[in-house]
Amino acid sequence: MASLQNSNFETQISAELLIARITQIHSSISKLDSLRPSKQVNTFFSHLVKLCILPSSIDIRSLSPEVQEMRNSLIVLCGRAEGLLELEFATFLIKMPQPLNNLNLFPYYGNYVKLANLEYKILSENGVMQPKKVAFVGSGPMPLTSLVMAAQHLKSTHFDNFDIDETANDVARQIVASDGDLEKRMKFETCNVMEVREKLGEYDCIFLAALVGMCKEEKVKIIGHIRKYMKEGGILLVRSADGARAFLYPVVEEHDLVGFEVLSIFHPTNDVINSVVLVRKPITF
Structure with a gap:
């Protein structure tokens, strides 16, 4: 089965493939000991963001209860990781003479x-x-x-x-x-x-x-x-x-x-x- 389909001259990712890939990333993120910025954490979240901005026709309301549960868990993990990334960067910036320039x-x-x-x-x-x-x-x-x-x-x-x-x-x-x-x-x-x-x-x-x-x-x-x-x-x-x-x-x-x-x-x-x-x-x- 072709996982990519062409629509409006843009390559769309199918909902099935998208969910499969996001589920895989969620599983990897869930196993991490810490969500603090690290090469591994940054790689997982970069991949996740890239997947989520691909053109797709996914309808969130039609997801199965299991996928909805995974999605809710992922939002919480993303929120925590984002907070830790911001805190680390902000703490790094205030050590500089001109944080706003950086x-x-x-x-x-x-x-x-x-x-x-x-x-x-x-x-x-x-x-x-x-x-x-x-x-x-x-x-x-x-x-x-x-x-x-x-x-x-x-x-x-x-x-x-x-x-x-x-x-x-x-x-x-x-x-x-x-x-x-x-x-x-x-x-x-x-x-x-x-x-x-x-x-x-x-x-x-x-x-x-x-x-x-x-x-x-x-x-x-x-x-x-x-x-x-x-x-x-x-x-x-x-x-x-x-x-x-x-x-x-x-x-x-x-x-x-x-x-x-x-x-x-x-x-x-x-x-x-x-x-x-x-x-x-x-x-x-």
Whole structure:
């Protein structure tokens, strides 16, 4: 049986072959003693990312329960590995005199720049030009989106970065401390977003990172909480995943966004992993 089929002049990988290969990588990753960056860890995850961005017609909703379970496990493993990779790089950067000049040493920096450019374009097209105050939920030790946005696009915007991990925030603060302007405009708060209430009403735009809420139920609960407390007319940008990219990150669908007005849903076809979903909390009169 031919495993590759030609469609629209692009070589598509069949769903069966894709699942078989991803299952194999999941099995190898699951056996690792540690997910800290190493040659072996980096190789497995690089292969996984390359597989997941191949053109394919896979429908995540039609996967068998066993494959769904493997996918959920893989998302958790990817999240852990990503956190450890970011922490290692951030810790390495703060030892340099100018950490912000060396962000491009991070292996996925180019992807973050492309994603930030894409998100800025989508925000601009929907009338969000220079918001006064933005929140980024799930900023991590390498708050690349906030850094790229603040330095290149939203040059007068104030950013509040929320993360549940104090170690991540501590390292992120040290990266930003090397730039006086960014340090003034960028704050880091250690908290669970489910415990943030009235403060959510201060933001013109809230970004929700892909790995905040690892399973569907948790993600929907977080989105509902943000909606309840954010201001009317405020914008929420949610990162999601589509097709095979959903083996790397949780998926947010339109029916998960109850009570919001959907402004834009964008699924990338290049090496950007995350889909971008932009919604607005309606103004009630």
